[in-house]
Amino acid sequence: MSDVYELTGLRQLADHLAREARVVAPQHDGEHRCFALLSEDGDLEICREPSQLPLAAKPFLFAERESLFVFDGARFVETPAPSEPLVLFGLTACDLTAIAYLDRFFEGDPHYVARRRAALLVGVDCERGCRDGFCDAMDAGPGVRDGSADLVVHTAPDASPLLFIGSERGAAAVAGLALEPAPADATERRARGLEAAEASLGARPHIAAGIARLDAGEVSAELWEELGLRCLACSGCTTVCPTCTCFTTTDEPEGDGARRLRYWDSCLFEGFQREASGHHPAPTAGMRLERFFRHKLGEPVRARFGRATCVGCGRCESACPAVLGIHSTLGRIAAT
Amino acid sequence: MGTLCSVATTCPFCGVGCGMALRTEGTRVVGIEPLPRHRISCGQLCAKGYAAAQGIDPRDRVLRPLLRQGGDFCETSWDDALERVSEALRDAVAELGPAAAGVISCARATNEDNYAAQKFARAVLQTNNVDHCARICHSPSVAGLRQTLGSGAMTNSIDDIERADLIVICGCDPTENHSVLGGRVMAAKLRGARLLVIDPRKTRLARMADLHLQLAPGTNIALLNGLLHIIFARGWQNREFLEARVDGVEAVAEKVRDYDPARVEAITGVPATDLERAARMYTEAEAALLCYGMGITQHTTGTNNVMAVSNLVLAAGQIGRPGTGINPLRGQNNVQGACDMGALPNVYPGYQPVADAAVRAKFASAWGREVASAPGLTSLGMQKAARDSAFRAMIIMGEDPVVTDPDQNQVEAALRALDTLVVFELTLTETAKLADVVLPVASFAEKDGTFTNCERRVQRVRAAVPPPGEARPDWWILGKLARRVAGYEGMAYDGAEAIFDELTSLTPSYSAMSYPRIEQRGGLQWPCDAEHPDGTPYLHAGRFPIGRARMVPLEHQGPAERPDSEYPLWLTTQRLHYHYGCGSMTRKSPLLERETPPGLLFIHPDDAATHGLVQGGGVRVCSRRGVVETRALISDQVPPGLVSMPYHFKEAPSNQLTNDAQDPLTKMPELKACAVRIEALPAEVAPRTRAELAQEAAR
Known part of the structure; x- marks a missing residue:
């Protein structure tokens, strides 16, 4: 798709999309920001600092608590996920890359697939790097990656926002909107803007150096245990990570039967991998931490999915009470 | 928006x-x-x-008022439940006087609920019988620090951890119990602050510490006097500070002369060289921030322990500045607020003494009703009076003393001896199961209000969803009861904010607070008054509330019960990161519940070997008061001779075993030290729960 338009403002696009679907966008209530339903008079204020939007839009695709089926005492009845059209508006490049990964991971999961099919993704390019972000090092930003969004908005100071059509579905979604064609240099302007954004990210040499040491097997068990001593197993990193997909299920009694629910889980919990026999493939906190980082960054996962599962959003750095976020940990690994 | x-x-x-x-x-x-x-x-x-x-999920919640009928509960209307409760309260008071009824308020409830609870006790029931679980956490802090400094709360702020170059963690385990604060300590250590840990257990922070003083249980005063001995002997005390701001220095210097390092090493097991290093670290630090917890307070010497810590802090002058202070880490979300609100038998909101006739007159006038003048009973005092048939009716708001109070069998006997037990609860806790009436209450997610955190910061709590079923806020229930019991309309509030506005008008340290100001400022730390309209991040900058601080000479005294040939091991208690109090909320999470078996005994590998215990194996633990069966967690977290149990699990309640011997001043029970014996269960035998053991005993 190569159509490019000029928008009078983001609200123009959001209001149009809201005619056909519920629009979820970053909202704020005083100091608290989150993705939430956009109301007619709600402020639309794009937030491009992932740490300020801890859960991003993940719960709208992979719900933190979801009913899977009900057993009514005689029959099992599926409880399908909601499939009303939904627009996820204002997703940054890193979070869109994460969704592209979730699409692959959950491709056989009917609940994820139902929610995802119902969702139109509207991305926004970042104008500059953010505090903990290293999306460039993870090939996930700061510009929205091709194919990861249905519509992409590019903003620049003192210029009208540009709208890039990312998919046929995106084109259909704006079909009824009277849009001005973009100036001829729009694509070039976007490229220049993204170059500047990338330059502003700054060098983060510990990321590549840390990953190289991880791949080379140069991180000692002692170091993992030293780090693991600090891990509280709070589940903060896995809660805020846009690519963490672990869940558990419980069966809650209901009527004459039960309802099966799934909840977000965390591989940092000791109980997550403990087997019924008591055997544990990662019995120490250090081993669980190592497993987490290998799963986010390591070679075997990169080989399987064609990319690291870390998208460089840096949220884990803020969420970890134990200073074990990705910068702290890779920094420590790179320095030894 | x-x-x-x-x-x-x-x-x-x-x-x-x-x-x-x-x-x-x-x-x-x-x-x-x-x-x-x-x-x-x-x-x-x-x-x-x-x-x-x-x-707080609606699943398992109490949704409608419940009445006991024989061994079961049946649902009833609010009208019926309130009438029965009112009648029972009126009967108890009519028969034996106001001393026969009382309220156990709740450190998990809001300030508004706690304010309503003490107002209900004092103005409606006409009794000072009002207390809450601070009795068994920081009542010695309130009593001890009020004597030595004039205020019983954390002197400094959580932010001050970043301003300290030495952090002292004394008898507390913040990475488990105050995890985000514990994380700040770990971050400070990584940035270069030094860390000194004083604890019988090798906690996570002890493993990271520059120095860990692993003292024997119940030897805090000996250790702290030992540090003071070295400080005075070496002339390391802060002379300028002591001269300008502290009384009683000479008497303490004289007293600690008896605590030479060799003697202290013999009592505490801490090497004399480590004592010297610790004394040097603490007095040399530019800014040393000291936190303490239940390891100090939950002893028969709890109040003296607190004052011993205070002596050390004063001697080094590590108080009244950013990055310093004496900081009792409060265990429950609103235990600071419940104390501030006067849910204690001896003080009105803002620690205004019940014994002061002018204070009583102030509240009587504001409330438009006579108030109680006789001194009130503590929670354990009410339990004892119930066992002695001198106390008939009790309201318990959201606490679970059957699981959390010492010597469980005595607690149960007391609650069964009551004519009427009314429990306000979310779910049918072990305590609620003994109630005559259970009233369904709104959880924190279903009501507005405020909590006061450990650094004295009052923050907003906001309703996100309506209460399930017919649940109501605690203050609403108390308002309805006030009308029915005494025809008193002074508690018919139309919302939490109205209560807050009333309480700020009567609580000097909260007087410049309001909901809008709390929201604007991201919380306000008391004292927040005309003099400090934006609150107070650290206390005692220029002067102490009592003018000059006091050092108090103290003598070491061991725990009330010591190991002997029959019960050869020390038992102490602890908490786990995954659970909170009686577990009534956290144990509803499938993830948290999966982390541990329902009950644990931490035991050193040497002791485990002696008793033939294997990792995760069943173990029977007996004290003079009771018996539990649980599973062994073999770990060097505890030294040989000491075993430790978390108290969250009703299946294996540590309080079957603990001693209710009490601190004479505050009635704090000695939850941190008693004597037990253990035996391994046969390999194929699973530990029996408390309920199963009780059934067996009944047969």
């Missing part, structure tokens, strides 16, 4: 007071998100916080 389906509020677990948002779907809270801009938690939470949605 957008249409958020996510409501910012304050975490209901522990005294740190992290910010969280409740994500809702319809009338249900489905998830929790951290608040990056929250000034304390800065986007962090612990495992309990992330599991808070499950903790």
